[in-house]
Amino acid sequence: MTAPEPILRLRGITKRFGALVANDGISLDLAAGEVLALLGENGAGKSTLVSILFGHYVADAGSIEVFGRPLPPGQPKAALAAGIGMVHQHFTLADNLSVLDNVMLGTEPLWQPFSRRAAARERLLAAARDFGLAVDPQALIGDLSVGERQRVEILKALVRGARILILDEPTAVLTPQESESLFATLAQMVARGLGLIFISHKLDEVLRVSDRIAVLRGGRLVAELPARGARKADLAEAMVGRAVAPAVRRGARAADAHAAHEPAAETSPALASLCELRGATLRGGGARPLLDGVNLALRAGEVVAVAGVAGNGQAALAEVLCGERALDAGHLLLDGRPLPARPGAVVRAGVARIPEDRHAVGVVGDLPLWENAVLERYATPAFARLGFVRRGAARAHAQALVQRFDVRGTESGGLDTLTRGLSGGNMQKLILGRALTPGPGEAPPRLIVANQPTWGLDVGAVAYVHQQLLDACAGGAAVLLISEDLDEIFALADRVAVMHQGHLTEARPRAQWTLASIGLAMAGGADDGAGERPGVRPPQPRDPAAHATGTAGGSPHAA
């Protein structure tokens, strides 16, 4: 891949936010027909770099050349005109408009009396044909699936004449099958001479899709290497700056599971379930219920994972288990007794709750760390007396939690640090610590409900969270893991159930699932017998095998 003349040339890009150096003298080239992967943990400077490229930020130093011409800084319009397109992780589409409207949005001058829809439609269809992205121009965005919406995002950039396309974590919201189809599209674009920048922190994907890999860490370019021959372990180490040990099971059960090739719980049906959902139904405002007759049994010492594409009822399931919402029909039992739908009662019953959205639901960002540490237990006698907060006890609890869970970022402010100033990983450690640390005189949690516990975390923090969950499980807790990340599910779960449109499949042992059968169930294609369904989209020969053998041994990243 030695392109004669790069279509994009970054030289010495530096950007500071106060004392923080987000980008430190980054120089990169991109050639036509090349996929450059930008790899890095959260906060490594990936987003800042592409924001500078796209004109959202202005670099403190450095220059950008596109097709040999300098790009004026700080002007998204100039970036668009120069042929830079961006597909954001969170789509920038208007749900109530059609595909064509969304693609046309912002392309026509305001004083043009009539909009030229026919011409725009032609261009849209031409681009769709050229790149193999089938869409119906009249369809409303709101009616499209996530994968289809992403196609529209890509088409939006292509219709505007993008020659350099930046994709920010494009597979984060896709099923494995949808990801495959995205990769096929990327290949077509490359074949037509586009240059792609692919941002991700999933190593498998990066190795598969890209030609060249640039690794950022702490704002610096720490490695730049061809994808061919690159090793996952090396990339992970370059990202984190140290070797990352995958989470391992401790205690006797690991050996058990390994030998029997099946979770221990499966072999001992006598083990009563700790928590049970029976015919759980929750009607939302929409046409179909959020939860539709869900049955699920969770046993002590076992990780059950719920897989599924976002928006298929996982959020509702988590809310029910966390005491946020009451079921419309069916039962939620803990130790055979109904669990009241009140967060306080649920916490007292020994349920540790890790919510999906750290910022919106997990913590109150504008309150200090120590108050967030006791947020779930502020009214218990341990931390309150006669209506007053027992600050001493609360702060001691917070201090112990910060130490045990290694929450960083409190060097200057101590326990009074505003929680919103913590990094995502440290915020998650705080939430994890809050959920897993019992109050004085309480027993440790018996059920852990973790909804997307590692979303947006860097590799090191992910390993930490996984280890904490496995340790709690080894200590006798039941863990329900709701995740959209199949790597995570295969790495942690004893049994896996798949959610689709409010239905939950039976929770089957992990070994009975393949990447293909899970993907099919996620798309609603398999309500039963997922393991044995033959002939439907055979899995990629290498990956599932790697998962099956790799995870059974407890070390998915050892390839």
Next chain:
Amino acid sequence: MRLERRASVPRALLLAAPLAAVAFTLLVSSALVAWAGAPVGRAYALLLEGGFGSRFALTETLTRATPLILTGLAAAVAFRARLFNIGAEGQLYAGALAAVAVGGLHGGSGFDAPAWLLFPLMLAAAMATGALLLLGPALLKSRLGVDEVVTTLLMNFIVLLGVSALLDGAMKDPSAMGWPQSVALQDALQLDKLVERSRVHTGLLVALGLAVALWVLLQRTTTGFEIRAVGANPGAAGFAGMPVGWVTVKVALLSGALAGLAGAVELAGRTGYVTLDMSPGYGYSGIVIAMLAMLNPLGVVAAAVFVAGVLVGADSMSRAVNVPTYIADVIVAVSLIAMLVATMLTQYRVRRV
């Protein structure tokens, strides 16, 4: 030019923000004073002297500050929980009217009960009335998501027209030569003067005590924790098990009670009867004061004294030089806007492109 969010806010900046806001306000007001044809330096000197420069000025300022502290606290506690109570003006009038209904000289003598019983009853009536007035909008907000800014603001007009009707009807003082004013308060219920030969009354002590009590409530109690958490992030507060709707209602009752109390204190300490001009917008000024104080109850005291001093000083200045008293409104309004901008600039930095 563009704004970027700061990673962290330096403490010095938080202290400098109000000072910068005041400086900017003085600058803008200077231009207006100069435009009115008055010597700027002398006008400010007169304003300062009229507000704080003598025993009389100081006592007048403190008298004026008393209801402002109470309405400022009413706004501060409500805003802390993101309940935007714009209705303190109406709650103040309703509170005053309820107080005079309990403690007034109806039929020449009023209720025949000892002052030690009637006085707390009078205050309780005022607080309950203010609280009830805000209860409706708070329930509409927490149950149905109705915007409380609209409901509380519109309630002001309803209450003021209602008060006006009562002052011309059932509550009218027959001996007031036809003026629309209420019967007078019993003498025994009037608040004592704090300083001889001045209008400062013991209501000031009530206001100061409540400011401290509210600070303790917000910073030290579980209820205060709930209020701050619900205000900062209702989603997280609810997830953690805080009763978000009930907290909103509690805050509404507290805020309304404080505004209603402001009416009773003003009645018992200064006016002695209710008229339609007993409050020159104390309820609305309370919002400005709460914002100037960054919603801190102790800061409310300082902000209320500042605003009161400007109002009183502007009165005396306008008598000496030819600047309309409206300059006081301009100063207060500009200081609010300057304060809001200054607070925002502590969170963000301006970068030149």
